[in-house]
Amino acid sequence: MSQSVADDPSVAAYRRLRAAHLNEVTAALDDHVGRLDWSREQIDRHRTARLRALLGYARERSPFHAERLRGLDPATATVADLATLPMMTKQDAQENWDAIVTTRDLDRVRAERILAEQTWFSYTPGGEQIFSSGGSSGVRGVYVWDWQFFVSAACLAWRTQAREEQRQPSTGLSRLAVLSAGEPPHASTPLFDVPTAPGMETVVIPVGGPFDDVLAAVAAAKPTHLFGYASVIGRLARAASRGELSISPVRVSTNSEPLLDEDRQAIREAWAAPVHNLWGSTEIGVQAVGCAHGEGLHIAEDEVVLERVDENGRPVAPDEPAVRTLATGLANRTFPFIRYDLGDQVTLLPDPCPCGSAFARVADIGGRRDDDFRYGSITVPASAFRYVLGTDPRISEYQVTQTACGADILAVGDPDVGHVTAAVVAALRVQGLADATIRIQVVERLQRLSGSGKLRRFVPLR
Numbered sequence: 088m089s090q091s092v093a094d095d096p097s098v099a100a101y102r103r104l105r106a107a108h109l110n111e112v113t114a115a116l117d118d119h120v121g122r123l124d125w126s127r128e129q130i131d132r133h134r135t136a137r138l139r140a141l142l143g144y145a146r147e148r149s150p151f152h153a154e155r156l157r158g159l160d161p162a163t164a165t166v167a168d169l170a171t172l173p174m175m176t177k178q179d180a181q182e183n184w185d186a187i188v189t190t191r192d193l194d195r196v197r198a199e200r201i202l203a204e205q206t207w208f209s210y211t212p213g214g215e216q217i218f219s220s221g222g223s224s225g226v227r228g229v230y231v232w233d234w235q236f237f238v239s240a241a242c243l244a245w246r247t248q249a250r251e252e253q254r255q256p257s258t259g260l261s262r263l264a265v266l267s268a269g270e271p272p273h274a275s276t277p278l279f280d281v282p283t284a285p286g287m288e289t290v291v292i293p294v295g296g297p298f299d300d301v302l303a304a305v306a307a308a309k310p311t312h313l314f315g316y317a318s319v320i321g322r323l324a325r326a327a328s329r330g331e332l333s334i335s336p337v338r339v340s341t342n343s344e345p346l347l348d349e350d351r352q353a354i355r356e357a358w359a360a361p362v363h364n365l366w367g368s369t370e371i372g373v374q375a376v377g378c379a380h381g382e383g384l385h386i387a388e389d390e391v392v393l394e395r396v397d398e399n400g401r402p403v404a405p406d407e408p409a410v411r412t413l414a415t416g417l418a419n420r421t422f423p424f425i426r427y428d429l430g431d432q433v434t435l436l437p438d439p440c441p442c443g444s445a446f447a448r449v450a451d452i453g454g455r456r457d458d459d460f461r462y463g464s465i466t467v468p469a470s471a472f473r474y475v476l477g478t479d480p481r482i483s484e485y486q487v488t489q490t491a492c493g494a495d496i497l498a499v500g501d502p503d504v505g506h507v508t509a510a511v512v513a514a515l516r517v518q519g520l521a522d523a524t525i526r527i528q529v530v531e532r533l534q535r536l537s538g539s540g541k542l543r544r545f546v547p548l549r
Contacts, residue, residue, distance in 0.1 A: 098207045105208075105277070108234070112241045112281060119242035120250045122389055127445045130388050137417040138392060139164055145423040148189035151179075152423055166392055174400045174413060175427045180370070181228055181483070188231060188422050190215070198229050199480055202272050215421060219272040219478050220369045227483050230369050231422045232274065239418035240372030243387045245283050247376050248312075248338060248363055252284040257311060257337065261287040264308045266301065266315025267343075268470075269293025272478055274369050275343065279314050287312075294319050295474050296517050306332055317341040317364070318459075318468070321350025324357035336360050342367065345452050366431075366452050370424050371416040375449055380442035383450045390417050393449075394426070395433060405435045460489045460547055467518045469545050472496075475510045482507070486533050489548040493524035497533055504529065 125133070142161035145152035155172055180187065184195040190213060201209065201217045210216055214234040219227065232240070261284050267275040269291050280289050292304045294316060305313075305323060313320055313336045320341055326332045336358050341350075342365040354362055361379035368374065374391050375384035386393055394402050395409035403409050412433050413426045436448040460467045469487075476485045476496070484499040496511070504527050515523040 095206050097205075097209060101207060101209050104210050104214075108237060109281065111234075111238050112245075115238050115242050116246060116249055119246040120253065123246060123250055123444055123446070125389070125445060130445060133389050134392065134417070135165060137390070138166060138169075138415070141415070141417050141420070141423060142425070144420050145189070145425060148420075149187050149423060151183045151186035152425060155425070169392065169394060169413075169415060169426055170400075170402050172426050174396075175425060177228060177370075177428070177430075180424070180427070184229065190421055193231065193421075195229065198231060202229065202480065205271060208271050208277055216274075216277070217272070218274040218369055219480075220274070227477055227479070228369065230274070232372075233419065233421035236372065236416075236419040236421065237278070239390055240278055240367075241281050243373035243376065243390055244278060244342075244365060244367070245281055247378055247385070248340060249283045251338065251361070251379070257284060261312060262308060262310045263287055263289045263312040263314060264305055264310035265289060265291045266294050266305075266313070266319050267291060268295065268474065278372075279342070283312070295470060295514075297519060298322060302326055302332060305334065309334055310336055312336055312338045312340075314340040315342070316470075317344045317346040317350050321347070321353050324350070324353035327357040328353065334358075338363070340365060364451060366449075368414075368429060370427055371414045371429070372418065374414060374429070377451075378440065378442045378444065381440035381448070383436045383440075383448040384452075385440070385444055385446040385448055388446055391415070392417065393433070395435070400426075405437065409433070460494070460545070462492070462520055465519045467515055467520055471514045471518050472511065472545070475507065475514050479507060484533060486544060486546070488546040490524065490526075491548065493520075493526075496525065496527045497530050498527055499530060499532060502527070502529065 139161050142156060142159065142164050146156045146161055159168060159171060188194065192213060193211065193215065198217045201211065202219055208216065216232045216237065218230045218232065263282060265276065265279045267273070267279055269276055270293065276291055280291050282289055290308045292301060292308065294301055301319065302323065320339060323332060327334065337360055339354055339358065339360045340363040346364045351362060354360065362377065363379050364377040364384060365373060366375045366384055371391060373387055374393065375386045377384045392415040394413040396402050396411055396413055398410045409432055412429045412431050414424065414429050415426055416424045431452055433449040433452065436450055440448055459469060472487050476482055479502055481502045482498050482500045486497045488495045508525050508527055511525045512523050
């Protein structure tokens, strides 16, 4: 955070509210840790009650959901009844923003104004936080998290690690290094900058700059706990194995990207530390977290309903392949997501987990590291483009195709092409690619694959 931002009175006000918010997370964390030992019956009973509360509230306060829920009685609804509702897409969420949000003193125009005017992360008078992200889909989204939703999301993100800290308390000073976007409008920094043990210090290290700067910052921080993008932590682990980084983390948590086998192996070889992988989204918060004892990730079934469905949105059997995964977040009352298409495919793991938890598991979310562009010896991560394109309010969607000395970008919306071009060039220069050639073309829509409807967001040069 720059000195000028740190001196801003609104930032001081944010810090006071943030401290209060973290205290509420701490107060709720013990309850969430206790839930990890719930029986299957307790999980199902709690989830059904939470679902009915969400559906009843959404029907009364959200015109968008009132229309979708016309034929369903929230008071008696079950998880199985969700299959009678239509899917909700990212396009639906962004095009119907004002009809979805349940608080009448907040609309899309005001949310955009908050994003444009805030000098740092901030709270609305009603205690909400506004975030924006281009995400892996490339469709820019604006999201509102209410006070209690943040508490829920933070507890889901950290309760598994907190339980392990309680079972094996750290001796001496604990320091958490959070490797994230580091600044607004991304939700990752406030969500993950949360201590999991008494007296734990935290430091946020932005990962948008050159890797050497990240490496130096981590070395200076000497963290006992690491949390951040899987690819960045994997790269740090390889640097440690080469003798370029001297730290000894006792616990590692990864998020935001698929945790590839090569990175998990690098972490194991460098530090022999337990790895907690997290699968989440700005829309839902946290969907599943790894326990570090068994394979895959435990679904946060007490706060999320996941449905594996076919191309028509119909649920499939646990042992059948699914085309997509729909999520219903049970904690966000201000901007409900009900049967929301996450765009991910998941596989259920049928066997009990060695940790003993009754929460269902999914296999680690698959992925390939082919979104990064390589220019000779220089690797430019996809995040360098996302930080610019995914948060520009005048770009609703984009596609980036690598060229020999830069990239061609298709943008949907009404961007300031000159400004965006200069910003992308500057972002690539930070990554070591000097004087990149960037061409931006504004289009009405992007061409998707006819079968799956998917879009390759980043197309590398072959």
